[in-house]
Amino acid sequence: MVMEKKDEEESTYLKGVRNLCESGTKKLPRKYILPVPERPLQSKSPSARFKLPTIDFSQLQDSNGRPHALRSLSRACQEYGFFQIVNHGIPSESLLSLLSSARRFFELSCEEREKYMSNDIRAPVRYGTSFNQLQDGVFFWRDFLKLSCHPLLTFLPFWPSSPPQLREEAMSYAKQSKALFLVLMEAILETLGIGLSVLKELKEGTHMMVINCFPPCPEPDLTLGMPPHSDYGFLTILLQDKVKGLQVQCGDDWITVDPVANSLFVNVGDHLEIFSNGRYKSVLHRVLVNSSKSRNSIASVHSLPFDSIVRPSPELVKENQRLYKDTDFASFLNYMTTHETNQKHFLESRKVANMSPDSQ
């Protein structure tokens, strides 16, 4: 009997936090309460006001402005692992309209959203909750819709057909985000002083669009929307609405990223850390929730094709020692089904220092 009740609770949690909110939950269920050391310390704010590194995208494409923009880009990737881009050329109305369609997806009935629920982490469209729901002991206050975006025409028919504009707007944004990614990567390769050959592969690379929803939370100090984690790809390009929540790690501080209208936030992922042989570090980030406002964000994670090997660029290993083992997307997904993927656990497992004699 007791067991049945527990199973029933588990299946409620798997339906996500929007459903909990809709059922009138006023107190944070135990399932979401983090151990004290992992809770956000909302009162501790960084001593100095932090200025987010900013890259003017239009400068990057202008021969006069490019050298300066490349220097800023190199510094941002090396010192912080993140930056925001402005003047990216995507009209602000289309970004706002996509965010609003994303919000409306999570407002659909539970039955409609459940159609896309899947335990298969390889599914081309997947609605789910928490961070890594197969592994999380404590759940996180987040629901998501993950859309595979490359090749676009293969996956498009699987994307939700409701709300009506979502498919069209997400498709258009997917193309724009991919184009931004390729221009940024070309510039990053230039800052690393290496050839452009990987660009051809990146053009055909995986692209995942993760639409996140963080509903208001009854006790936001006891939980998180996402735990500290790094992203697996080369770069993540994040579109967020006006509500604060994202924090990035900078030294010993957690810096809150103030959403700036019409900007996009970019962070270095594990694959770029590996590819640059450690010169550019993937950054730990997490998401805070709040008690009054729902927050939406759209993370576009770009990398190499699914079956490609990710390895330090040979041009960067010549003088330096090679710091990371070969990896690929499939090993990341396998890791995800069997390990906790918060912190930088996966990347740590790829470091040469951790190489066992038989895994070379």
Ligand code: OGA
């Ligand atoms: C992610 C992520 C941050 C945010 O989806 O990997 O870190 O602010 N999102 O939603």
Ligand code: NI
């Ligand atoms: Ni992330």
